[in-house]
Amino acid sequence: MTRWNDGVAELNAVSPDITDETNALPAKYFTDPDVWEMEKEKVFGRYWIYAGHENCIPDAGDYFTRTVGDKQVIVARDDDGTVRAFYNVCAHRGSKMVEDTPMTDPGNMDRIQCPYHLWTYDLDGDLRSTPRSFEEASLNPDLDDSDVSGLDPDENGLLEVQTDSIGPLVFLNFADDPPHTLDEQAGRMKTRLESLPLEEYQHARRYVSEVECNWKTFGGNYSECDHCQANHQDWITGIQLDESELEVNDYHWVLHYTHEEDIEDELRIHDEHEAQFHYLWPNFTVNMYGTADGYGTYIIDPIDEGRFQLIADYYFADPDLSADEEEFIRTSRQLQEEDFELVERQYEGLTSGALGQGQLGPNEHTLHRFHRLAQEAYNA
Amino acid sequence: MTADDAPFVACCPDCAERTTASDPNEVVAFYRRHHAVTGHDVTWERMPSLGTNLPADPDIDAVVAALDDSPVALGAVSAAASEWGWTVGETLDAVHDRRLTGALWEPRDDHVALV
Known part of the structure; x- marks a missing residue:
């Protein structure tokens, strides 16, 4: 049953069981200015x-x-x-x-x-x-x-x-006594990334976009691809969405996207024949491409409860990019713009105050983890 | 508010990031956020007509004098100075220089007036 803000429905904390109706973070956590004030300490002041x-x-x-x-x-x-x-x-x-x-x-x-x-x-x-x-x-x-x-x-x-x-990726923790080490927070992501020659790649491009929605709205959108078939038709060409895997770990999750045709190994930094999009709680991603010998990072940096900056950085072996690499970045930016349309539209709906608590689908388990981590941080 | 109906529109030429605003000082805030993480400057694409003539040679004091408000919003000064091709960053630098020589003062945050 959908939980509208109709004075009848009861809102609950995010259930650990994804099959429960209350498996999503209540909408107020996306729109309330007091929540952003709380997040400065409980999220951005405690985690790496x-x-x-x-x-x-x-x-x-x-x-x-x-x-x-x-x-x-x-x-x-x-x-x-x-x-x-x-x-x-x-x-x-x-x-x-x-x-x-x-x-x-x-x-x-x-x-x-x-x-x-x-x-x-x-x-x-x-x-x-x-x-x-x-x-x-x-x-x-x-x-x-x-x-x-x-x-x-x-x-x-x-x-x-x-x-x-x-x-070469440097992290900060503002807490005097952080609840986790970076090793604990990053888990397998650290092992995986440290097996790759990330330090051999140079910064090539930075694009910064301001988007009118809560940072978690974009983080959630990044974390699932149920929306891809309908909204990223250029990007999904050549990707087998039905064979892709969404892997969830404690504080990070990975979207593995399998390519229909094998791509030459030279066109990837990693060995697997896939693109890997890593999300590290709370607001960082590492994008390991399947069709370009480089990688990217996103910082999903809140400005306030209703706006964030997406800081997108691209790393390649040579910062003087080839035409193919320039075209790759253009496609990546097109994907971002498509996502910005989606998340701003979602946020416009959320700010209307109609919805009290959304519902996640069974294949939105990455997003469920994201919402649970937010709830856990707020409750700490 | 979309780019079609916003009175103020500004853009980063380096990464084509665009902002729309109903208050010109929102563009100044956008410039500061964007500059802090990119080092890029921001240019004006649209602003309401000033309704008065500016001198041909750039003169930031003349802009402040020509605008009706006192104090006048920094964003309005920057929008007007864009008629000389100035970016937001160039205008803020010029205002800063004039403040530190005593020609302008800031009676309230991000609003300036002639001394």
């Missing part, structure tokens, strides 16, 4: 979130910024070659330090310096220096210079955010 690709910052001092909800970090390679992340916040009085710097146009700095009062930090986050005005008390008649104890570099450094990696 993709930061970026370390090939984009190959040298010491290279950096980019990454914003997640209300938080922004500087992701930088230190003098030892380690990629670290720090809140983009000065330890002095909280000023934002570096300007927004996209991964695709990274900056380089010898040290991290706050422009406000010139507190300066080493690339490992330690406080390196402060101006003389912090070392003496010449303007304060109540103090002598000898009263100024100085600032311990170790105790006054930047606030570091935990990082971990899957090959």
